Amino acid sequence: MTAEPPMTTQPPRTAEPPAKAAAARSPRALKAARMRQSFVRFWKEYRTHRSGLWGLGALVLIALIALAAPLLVGADSESVTDAPGLPMEDPSGEFPLGTDQFGRSVLALLVWGARVSLTVGLLAAFLCVAIGTLVGIVAGHFKGWFATVLMRITDWFLVMPTLVLAIALATVMDRSMWTVILAIGVTTWPTTARLVRAQTLAVESRPYIERARALGGGHGHIMLRHVLPNVMPLVLAQTTLVISSAILTESTLAFLGLSDPTITSWGGMLQDAREAGAVSAGHWWYLAPPGLAIAAVALAFTLCGRAVESVLNPRLGVAR
Amino acid sequence: MNVRDQHDPQSESPPQNRRRRRTLFASGVAALALTAGLAAAPAAPAAPADAPQAVAPAKAGGKTLTVALAQSVDSLSPFLAQRLVSTSIHRLMYEYLTNYDPKDNKTIPGFATEWKSSADKLTWTYTIRDDSTWSDGKKATAKDAAFTFNKMMTDDNAAQANGSFVANFKKVSAPSDTELVIELKKPQATMTALDVPIVPEHIWKDVKDYSKFNNDEKFPIVGNGPFVLTDYKTDQYVKLKANKKFWRGAPKFDELVFRTYKDQDAAVAALRKGEVSFVAGAPALTPAQAASLKGQKNIKVNEGPGRRFFAIATNPGARTKGGEKFGDGHPALLDQKVRQALFLAVDRKTIVDKVFQGHAVEGAGYIPPRFKDYFWEPSDSQKLAYDPERAAKLLDEAGYPKKGDKRVGKDGKPLDFRILCHATDPNDKAIGKYLKEWWGDLGIGLEVQCLDDVSVPWYAGEYDLAFDGWSVNPDPDFVLGIHTCAALPEKAKESAATDNFICDKKFDELYQKQLAEYDPAKRAATVKDMQSWLYDSGYMNIIAYPNAVEAYRTDHIKSIKTMPEASGNIYGQDGYWSWWSAVPASAGSGGASGGDGGDDSGSTGVVIGVVVGVLVLGGAVFLFSRRRAATADDRE
Numbered sequence: 001m002t003a004e005p006p007m008t009t010q011p012p013r014t015a016e017p018p019a020k021a022a023a024a025r026s027p028r029a030l031k032a033a034r035m036r037q038s039f040v041r042f043w044k045e046y047r048t049h050r051s052g053l054w055g056l057g058a059l060v061l062i063a064l065i066a067l068a069a070p071l072l073v074g075a076d077s078e079s080v081t082d083a084p085g086l087p088m089e090d091p092s093g094e095f096p097l098g099t100d101q102f103g104r105s106v107l108a109l110l111v112w113g114a115r116v117s118l119t120v121g122l123l124a125a126f127l128c129v130a131i132g133t134l135v136g137i138v139a140g141h142f143k144g145w146f147a148t149v150l151m152r153i154t155d156w157f158l159v160m161p162t163l164v165l166a167i168a169l170a171t172v173m174d175r176s177m178w179t180v181i182l183a184i185g186v187t188t189w190p191t192t193a194r195l196v197r198a199q200t201l202a203v204e205s206r207p208y209i210e211r212a213r214a215l216g217g218g219h220g221h222i223m224l225r226h227v228l229p230n231v232m233p234l235v236l237a238q239t240t241l242v243i244s245s246a247i248l249t250e251s252t253l254a255f256l257g258l259s260d261p262t263i264t265s266w267g268g269m270l271q272d273a274r275e276a277g278a279v280s281a282g283h284w285w286y287l288a289p290p291g292l293a294i295a296a297v298a299l300a301f302t303l304c305g306r307a308v309e310s311v312l313n314p315r316l317g318v319a320r
Numbered sequence: 321m322n323v324r325d326q327h328d329p330q331s332e333s334p335p336q337n338r339r340r341r342r343t344l345f346a347s348g349v350a351a352l353a354l355t356a357g358l359a360a361a362p363a364a365p366a367a368p369a370d371a372p373q374a375v376a377p378a379k380a381g382g383k384t385l386t387v388a389l390a391q392s393v394d395s396l397s398p399f400l401a402q403r404l405v406s407t408s409i410h411r412l413m414y415e416y417l418t419n420y421d422p423k424d425n426k427t428i429p430g431f432a433t434e435w436k437s438s439a440d441k442l443t444w445t446y447t448i449r450d451d452s453t454w455s456d457g458k459k460a461t462a463k464d465a466a467f468t469f470n471k472m473m474t475d476d477n478a479a480q481a482n483g484s485f486v487a488n489f490k491k492v493s494a495p496s497d498t499e500l501v502i503e504l505k506k507p508q509a510t511m512t513a514l515d516v517p518i519v520p521e522h523i524w525k526d527v528k529d530y531s532k533f534n535n536d537e538k539f540p541i542v543g544n545g546p547f548v549l550t551d552y553k554t555d556q557y558v559k560l561k562a563n564k565k566f567w568r569g570a571p572k573f574d575e576l577v578f579r580t581y582k583d584q585d586a587a588v589a590a591l592r593k594g595e596v597s598f599v600a601g602a603p604a605l606t607p608a609q610a611a612s613l614k615g616q617k618n619i620k621v622n623e624g625p626g627r628r629f630f631a632i633a634t635n636p637g638a639r640t641k642g643g644e645k646f647g648d649g650h651p652a653l654l655d656q657k658v659r660q661a662l663f664l665a666v667d668r669k670t671i672v673d674k675v676f677q678g679h680a681v682e683g684a685g686y687i688p689p690r691f692k693d694y695f696w697e698p699s700d701s702q703k704l705a706y707d708p709e710r711a712a713k714l715l716d717e718a719g720y721p722k723k724g725d726k727r728v729g730k731d732g733k734p735l736d737f738r739i740l741c742h743a744t745d746p747n748d749k750a751i752g753k754y755l756k757e758w759w760g761d762l763g764i765g766l767e768v769q770c771l772d773d774v775s776v777p778w779y780a781g782e783y784d785l786a787f788d789g790w791s792v793n794p795d796p797d798f799v800l801g802i803h804t805c806a807a808l809p810e811k812a813k814e815s816a817a818t819d820n821f822i823c824d825k826k827f828d829e830l831y832q833k834q835l836a837e838y839d840p841a842k843r844a845a846t847v848k849d850m851q852s853w854l855y856d857s858g859y860m861n862i863i864a865y866p867n868a869v870e871a872y873r874t875d876h877i878k879s880i881k882t883m884p885e886a887s888g889n890i891y892g893q894d895g896y897w898s899w900w901s902a903v904p905a906s907a908g909s910g911g912a913s914g915g916d917g918g919d920d921s922g923s924t925g926v927v928i929g930v931v932v933g934v935l936v937l938g939g940a941v942f943l944f945s946r947r948r949a950a951t952a953d954d955r956e
Contacts, residue, residue: 080750081670081757087677088608101608101750102674175743175770261741261749261770262756275746277606280588280613 045311052307058300066114077108078264088276091285098285100269101276109264110289116265117297120181121247127185128246129239132192137231139193140200141223151197158190166249170258180259184249192238196231203230233312240305244298251294266290382561382574383904385877387891388587388596390603392555392580396535398517399471399478404602404791404892405578409558411896412576413543414517417446417465417500422883422897425691425794427512431465431544432500441507441838442490446500451567454520455540455548462494467521469502477531482516484798484817507836509843513795515894520544546571546900555580572903584609588871591619597877600891601870603745607677610869618875624888625690626868629683630747632666632739632755632861633788633820634659638781639808646812647781647821650737652729657718659858662737662785663704664711665758672864675750679869683862685851687796690865690884693840694796696848698855711762727763736765740777740786743770748787751863780813781821788820788860794894796847797835803854804828822859868892878903 046052065072076082083103084094091098097106139150157165169183203209209226217225253259254267261268269290273279278286391405398410419430432446448462469492471478472485479486490503502511523542527533535541540561541549546568547560558578562571579596581587588609590596599605605613605621614621635649652658668682681689685696698704712722720727720735727735739755741748752768759766769777777783790799801807805823809816827850834846854860868889872880881901882888890898 079757080674080753083674087674088611101606101677102753171772175768257743257770260768261743262753262768272746274585275606275749277585277588277609277612279585280606281608281611283608 042311046307049307049310051303055300055303055307058296059304062114062297062300063118065111066118069111069115073105073108073111077105078112080104088278088281088283088286090283097289098283100272100286106269106286106289109269110266110293113264113266113269113290114293114297116177116263117247117250117267117294120177120184120250120265121243121297121301124181124184124188124246124250125239125243127181128188128242129192129235131185132189132238133196133228133231133235135189135193136196137200137223137227140197141204141219141227151194154190154193157187158194160187162187163249163252166253167256167258170253175258176260177263180250180253183253183258184246188242188245188249192235192242195234195238199231199234200227203227237305237309237312240301240308244301244305247294247298247301251290266294383572384575384577385573385598385899385902385904386577386579386596387598387600388581388590389578389600389891390581390584390587393552393558396541396549396552396558397530397533398481398519398535399530400480400534402481408892409549409560409578410517411545411893412547412560412899413541413545413549414519415452415460415544416517417514418512420794420883420894422881422888422893422895423885425884425894431460431518435512437511437838441836442504444502444504444511446502448498448500449567450498452544453565454522454542454544455563456520456542458520458522459497460518460520460544461497462500463497464521465500465518466492466494467525468516468518471524471530472516475530477529480531484801485510485514485516507838509835509837510795510797513793513797515793518544546896547576566900568900571900573899576899588613591871591873592616594873594876596873598872598890599870601868601889602892604679604866604869605871606746607679610679610871613871618873619871620874621869621871622882622890623679623867623869624882624884624890625681625688626866626889627688627690627791627793627892627894628789628866629686629688629792629862630680630864630866631683631788632663632863633786634662634859634861635781635783635785636821636823636857636859638812638821639823640812641805641808641810644812647783649781650784652718652720652735653737653784655718656856656858657714658720659861660704661711661714661718661762662759662764663858663861664706664714665708665762666755666861666863667706667758668863669706671751671754675747675754676864676866680864680866683864685848686799686854686860686862687792687847687851688865690888691792691794691796693844694847694851696851698852702852702856704855704861708758708762715762715764722763725763726765734765735763736767737784738767738769740774740783741768741770742774742787743772745787747866751787775815779809779815786820790819791892800831800834800847800850803860804831820859822854822857824853824857827853875905878905 080102083099085099085103085105087099087101087103089095089099089103095105095107097110100106100109135150135154139147139154165187166183169186170179173179173182204222204227209222212222212226250259250265251267251270254265255271255274257271259265259268267290270287273283273286273290276286389405391403393401393406393409394403395401395406396409398414401407401410415431417430417432418427418435420426421428429449431448431452433449434447435444437444446462446465448465450459452460454460469486469489472483473479473489473492476483488505488508490505492500492502494500504511520542536552539550539552543549544563544566546563546566548563549558549560551557551559557580560576560578562574562576564570581590581596584599584603584605587596587599588605591599591613601622604626610621610623613619634653635647637645637649637654638647639645672678672680672682684698687694687696689695715727715735716722720729722728729735737759739752741752743749749768749770752766752770756766756768769783771777774786778786790802792799802817802819803822805825805828807817807819808821808823809818830846830850830853834843834850837843837846855862868891870889870891872890879902880890881897882890883893883895883897
């Protein structure tokens with residue numbers, strides 16, 4: 001009996017493609033069309049948020065610069081042995097932002113640093129949201145003692161000072177980019193978990209979930225097919241917002257010297273500048289750009305996140 | 321290993337804590353720096369708030385000399401203290417049997433005025449001066465010296481800091497108030513360089529547990545040095561007042577304050593403002609800091625040859641005294657050719673020019689050139705100069721041919737090393753970047769492992785290479801002794817005197833020979849042989865001898881002695897010469913007015929740093945607050 005339904009539904013599906021164009025309404029095509037439609041609707045709405053557009057524009061620009069770093073400033077500009085300048089030079093035509101203590105161009109490092117800062121920010125945010133979503137949905141779906149335990153763990157992580165926990169983690173593990181990603185990811189998920197759990201509870205109280213359950217839908221089916229798509233918008237908005245804080249945390253950890261010292265990131269540049277005594281020497285051109293870059297990227301992601309949030313959640317109103 | 325800058329115990333220190341001990345400072349300091357808009361501006365005025373007398377040193381009444389230090393005191397007990405700051409303060413508080421001439425490091429009288437050894441070299445008789453009194457009025461005698469040594473010989477807790485000096489003592493006695501007799505088991509060449517503070521018996525005989533007593537309970541602390549310690553607050557300051565009755569003559573300053581600044585930039589800013597008179601070069605001021613201070617009104621940057629060497633140590637296979645092997649050092653490093661190849665690919669000149677920016681001397685032998693009697697340089701044929709081609713050839717010979725970009729061993733695994741680096745030392749990190757590229761060109765991978773506390777993997781032998789460094793005393797016995805088999809740990813992973821697990825019969829024989837040799841020239845020749853052996857072994861590759869770079873205000877300090885006198889360091893001397901000799905500048909020129917001229921160029925940077933910091937922080941606060949508001953709405 002279990003093998004029967006596929007048997008009956010499959011032949012038409014495989015035979016469909018030629019017929020599909022005519023009928024134009026297979027489930028898959030339907031789905032695609034619906035998604036296209038909702039994306040157009042989303043974009044229309046998003047366009048009305050001017051700050052969101054600014055944020056998006058800035059992000060695209062920064063991402064392009066980061067991707068084109070080897071073309072823009074040369075692939076070997078991170079090398080200390082082939083450094084073109086003298087240590088700690090003042091800004092000049094050749095080095096618009098001066099040089100660091102190895103004689104490398106600060107501008108070139110800034111461009112290269114964008115790669116690490118963005119990568120770490122994105123991956124850490126993804127990890128954080130992934131953990132948060134998993135915990136949130138599971139806790140919202142399975143009620144009872146299991147959910148209680150899960151949420152108490154979440155609460156425990158929530159009250160722990162994130163930075164302190166991340167520093168502790170980064171200290172125990174090897175100094176590398178992946179450690180930083182992991183440290184940020186595992187310390188910032190509780191907010192997402194709480195949000196997702198709340199949304200899960202709301203979704204699961206809707207009648208269609210009950211119907212799905214009555215029709216024999218198992219836990220996995222309900223969580224993946226019904227709850228997840230409904231919390232996705234929230235998760236998406238949350239992700240964009242988490243990215244900016246992840247980038248800030250990454251910079252902080254790198255500044256504290258807890259990242260891999262051999263890679264160039266903005267926080268690491270601030271740390272290098274401080275260690276080189278740039279503060280005493282008054283080399284603001286070495287100190288200011290990485291700080292401004294961090295602020296700019298964090299701001300851009302936040303603007304995007306706000307816009308996405310208000311598009312997906314009309315209750316927030318247009319004023320935002 | 322730690323003996324660098326911050327934690328640089330003088331070389332007599334025992335092993336327990338000698339590696340970098342500034343475990344948590346880095347993060348704390350850095351966090352402060354970030355939030356405080358990159359440190360300088362807010363930190364500087366905040367720190368010395370409780371020291372009004374330090375701000376105006378030229379006011380009527382006492383003249384105060386304030387020294388900014390990056391390190392804090394570990395213990396004020398001479399039996400426990402290991403850090404450079406503590407041992408430097410002990411030099412000021414107590415007398416040592418002998419002292420070093422600031423001119424040329426030769427031994428000169430201290431607490432003892434004369435000394436002689438018996439014909440069999442086993443009995444030493446010291447004549448103790450009769451014009452030294454403790455600060456509570458009691459006379460300081462040979463009995464105090466005998467008590468100090470006997471305590472260290474009989475109580476293990478009292479032998480922590482300087483136990484190595486008395487390990488070979490048979491008996492110490494004081495037949496009269498002015499005569500001290502030390503009998504030895506074996507001849508010992510360090511008898512005129514016993515760097516042990518002599519403490520007053522009438523105070524210390526009542527101390528019950530020497531491992532716990534930190535000598536910071538009753539102020540002022542009774543001593544007989546040029547200064548008397550009057551106050552101490554952990555991690556904040558140490559105050560000393562001049563001992564007017566000091567036998568060599570009273571110091572010119574009335575008060576000496578060592579103030580802890582955990583951020584060097586904050587210390588530099590305080591110097592600019594005239595809040596401190598001196599910034600200690602431990603760690604050395606960075607080239608950028610020194611350059612920004614040079615040419616400033618009323619500020620003098622002092623640079624002298626340092627006492628330290630900076631080296632790359634390779635793990636020779638960690639083992640215990642009994643021969644039990646432990647740790648996970650890379651087996652390829654057991655091959656001398658591989659070790660030498662690594663060093664051949666290190667361009668020491670570039671490191672001195674770029675990383676130290678000329679504030680260091682290119683490395684050669686184990687002992688810095690400042691100690692010219694013992695300084696050794698490899699001959700041209702022996703020298704491992706920068707030669708990547710020869711390095712590649714040596715690696716080929718050792719059985720690590722290049723396949724593609726990587727050197728591959730017989731087992732088919734690529735050659736990848738780890739190097740232990742002190743996260744708190746910018747130079748380690750900077751040199752790590754160079755090594756990664758140089759060795760990368762050779763086909764060797766390198767992972768730079770920067771830790772706040774390297775002592776854990778170090779004692780466990782879990783490293784391939786490590787940045788190492790020691791401060792060397794005028795007498796080289798200690799820094800040589802840490803490479804003998806006797807220094808190896810009893811049990812695996814236990815702390816021990818050994819620096820780098822080196823244990824070699826030839827080296828040990830030479831060590832015993834120099835220790836028993838009373839003729840200075842012959843002893844120096846043996847010491848040079850030992851350095852030659854170390855150089856060839858490839859276990860300790862000396863990269864550079866960093867200079868001491870420090871700065872002081874000339875409107876506070878008119879003159880101060882460096883050691884060696886011609887060109888040397890001021891902070892961290894082998895003796896009390898600098899602070900004892902410092903002459904205050906005349907009253908009119910002190911304090912507030914002096915700081916103005918120098919401030920301007922620096923403050924631009926500081927202001928901008930603050931602006932950036934505030935921007936970043938403001939951004940963060942803004943984001944978080946908005947997000948909080950939003951998420952509150954989201955909840956159903």
